[in-house]
Amino acid sequence: xxxxxxxxxxxxxxxxxxxxxxxxxxxxxxxxxxxxxxxxxxxxxxxxxxxxxxxxxxxxxxxxxxxxxxxxxxxxxxxxxxxxxxxxxxxxxxxxxxxxxxxxxxxxxxxxx
Amino acid sequence: xxxxxxxxxxxxxxxxxxxxxxxxxxxxxxxxxxxxxxxxxxxxxxxxxxxxxxxxxxxxxxxxxxxxxxxxxxxxxxxxxxxxxxxxxxxxxxxxxxxxxxxxxxxxxxxxxx
Numbered sequence: 001x002x003x004x005x006x007x008x009x010x011x012x013x014x015x016x017x018x019x020x021x022x023x024x025x026x027x028x029x030x031x032x033x034x035x036x037x038x039x040x041x042x043x044x045x046x047x048x049x050x051x052x053x054x055x056x057x058x059x060x061x062x063x064x065x066x067x068x069x070x071x072x073x074x075x076x077x078x079x080x081x082x083x084x085x086x087x088x089x090x091x092x093x094x095x096x097x098x099x100x101x102x103x104x105x106x107x108x109x110x111x112x113x
Numbered sequence: 114x115x116x117x118x119x120x121x122x123x124x125x126x127x128x129x130x131x132x133x134x135x136x137x138x139x140x141x142x143x144x145x146x147x148x149x150x151x152x153x154x155x156x157x158x159x160x161x162x163x164x165x166x167x168x169x170x171x172x173x174x175x176x177x178x179x180x181x182x183x184x185x186x187x188x189x190x191x192x193x194x195x196x197x198x199x200x201x202x203x204x205x206x207x208x209x210x211x212x213x214x215x216x217x218x219x220x221x222x223x224x225x226x227x
Contacts, residue, residue: 004155034215043116044204044218090156094214100169101146101216105155 002027004093006104013081014112021076021107023065023091033074034092034101035065044090050074061085083113115139117219119205125225126195134190134222136205144208145188146216147180151201159203162188163210195226 003026013019025031035047048059055067065076074091091104118137126132138145147159158172162182173179177195182188192199202223206216 006155032214036215036218043220044206044216046215049215092156100158100161100172101214102158103148103156 002093002095002100002102004091004102004104006089006091006107008107009105010108010110012110012112015083016080017111019076019078019081019085019109021089021091021109023074023076023104025072025074025091025093025102027093027095028072029095032094033065033067034094035059035063035074035076036090036092036103037087038090038106039087047076047089081109081111083111085109086111117205117207117217119203119219119222121222122220123223123225125227128197128226129194131191131193132195132224134192134203134205134224136188136190136207136219138186138188138205138207139217140186141209142207142217143185143210145182146206147188147190148204148206149201150204150221156204159190192224195224197226200224200226 005024007022033050036044037047038044048057050057050067057065063078067074088106088108090106092101094101120135143164145162148156150156160180161169177193180190202221204221206218208216
């Protein structure tokens with residue numbers, strides 16, 4: 001069965017620190033990859049997505065993610081985090097064979113001012 | 114435009130009671146998903162509707178859970194004889210169609226079973 005792993009459950013950073021959140025998935029076929037963000041008290045929002053093409057994907061608010069097919073990974077990065085980036089981040093994978101969007105368990109990011 | 118709307122936003126119920134959770138997807142979106150988010154857990158897929166096709170119920174955790182989608186629009190998730198482990202945030206999401214991700218999420222219904 002398709003699965004998504006986010007190994008960092010809680011990350012605490014100071015403002016201006018660099019961020020990398022790990023995401024690994026288990027499915028070996030063609031996949032669509034997503035990062036969603038949930039700010040405190042708000043609904044899930046799309047941060048960025050990968051369908052095909054350039055494996056380095058730029059998203060909103062300075063976030064980017066790199067799809068490395070050989071590693072089954074889609075790690076999220078930001079060079080310099082801000083206090084307003086405090087939120088929970090979810091990686092998600094959609095595969096045609098599984099026919100559903102599978103989410104990781106989420107990573108809570110806390111940015112200290 | 115309007116996003117995905119869910120009601121109620123909060124629901125407290127006694128163990129053993131039935132509850133109904135409602136989702137209004139974005140107009141024109143044919144795909145509708147229900148997910149469950151428990152404390153410390155990821156988003157657990159429950160059920161998926163696509164147009165007039167038979168729903169994908171593979172994620173429903175027990176036969177106490179059921180969902181309908183009337184007229185290809187509004188969906189209702191029903192939980193019968195609620196248990197304390199049903200306490201979670203129930204999220205609804207929609208998209209234009211299955212192949213046209215990403216999903217647009219509602220704010221969820223926080224269900225507490227006492």
